[in-house]
Amino acid sequence: QVQLVESGGGVVQPGRSLRLSCAASGFTFSNSAMHWVRQAPGKGLEWVAVISYDGTNKYYADSVKGRFTFSRDNIKNTLYLQMNSLRREDTAVYYCVREGGSYFTRLDYWGQGTLVTVSS
Amino acid sequence: QSALTQPASVSGSPGQSITISCTGTSSDVGGYNYVSWYQQHSDTAPKLIIYDVTNRPSGVSNRFSGSKSGNTASLTISGLQAEDEADYYCASKTSSTTLGVFGTGTRVTVL
Numbered sequence: 001q002v003q004l005v006e007s008g009g010g011v012v013q014p015g016r017s018l019r020l021s022c023a024a025s026g027f028t029f030s031n032s033a034m035h036w037v038r039q040a041p042g043k044g045l046e047w048v049a050v051i052s053y054d055g056t057n058k059y060y061a062d063s064v065k066g067r068f069t070f071s072r073d074n075i076k077n078t079l080y081l082q083m084n085s086l087r088r089e090d091t092a093v094y095y096c097v098r099e100g101g102s103y104f105t106r107l108d109y110w111g112q113g114t115l116v117t118v119s120s
Numbered sequence: 121q122s123a124l125t126q127p128a129s130v131s132g133s134p135g136q137s138i139t140i141s142c143t144g145t146s147s148d149v150g151g152y153n154y155v156s157w158y159q160q161h162s163d164t165a166p167k168l169i170i171y172d173v174t175n176r177p178s179g180v181s182n183r184f185s186g187s188k189s190g191n192t193a194s195l196t197i198s199g200l201q202a203e204d205e206a207d208y209y210c211a212s213k214t215s216s217t218t219l220g221v222f223g224t225g226t227r228v229t230v231l
Contacts, residue, residue: 037166037222044123044209044222044223044224044225045158045160045166045209045211045222045225046222047211047218047219047220047221047222050219050220059217059218059219060218061218062121062218095165095166100168100171101154101171101172103213103219103220104154104211104212104213104214104219104220105154105156105171105172105213106156106168106171106172107156107158107166107168107211108168108171108177110165110166110167111165112165113165
């Protein structure tokens with residue numbers, strides 16, 4: 001069965017960096033575009049970024065553009081989200097999500113999420 | 121890209137039907153047949169329940185149905201059950217560089 005397992009969350013000071021990982025299994029990882037979606041405490045879902053199946057195309061929300069970098073390793077079946085210049089408003093649970101169709105048509109499998117807290 | 125607009129809360133009694141609206145623009149909901157809906161129970165990850173406006177993934181109850189008219193999409197839950205109490209989010213592909221947008225979310229309460 002499809003499994004997405006995020007890791008790397010934690011408490012980090014404003015302005016510092018953090019890298020999230022997402023280990024995928026149970027499907028042909030190299031065939032699927034993948035997303036990061038976040039949810040601030042008590043708030044709604046916010047799309048963060050998407051990466052194409054081969055890593056050549058990446059799109060970002062305006063709120064993270066220039067600070068976050070999305071990458072993937074199709075040998076290790078792993079996604080990475082490098083988050084730099086973190087702000088308090090980046091505090092959220094970050095979900096790794098599989099795209100089951102074309103971009104943003106069907107987010108069909110979600111990880112359990114990893115909590116990032118930006119605080120001094 | 122602004123979030124799609126949903127009512128903050130909707131409630132109903134067991135067995136009743138409820139409908140959640142999701143209003144966007146011609147650049148998102150109105151421009152594509154790519155509206156999806158997600159159910160999120162407390163402290164769990166969201167789950168896809170509707171995609172491409174009307175389609176249900178395998179294993180999702182047929183009590184959930186989706187539709188769209190113009191710039192507004194809707195999710196209907198028929199035969200409301202206690203287990204349906206959750207937050208519901210719509211999402212749509214968009215023509216903007218962000219590719220997609222979520223709705224503001226709706227809390228469903230079963231009375």
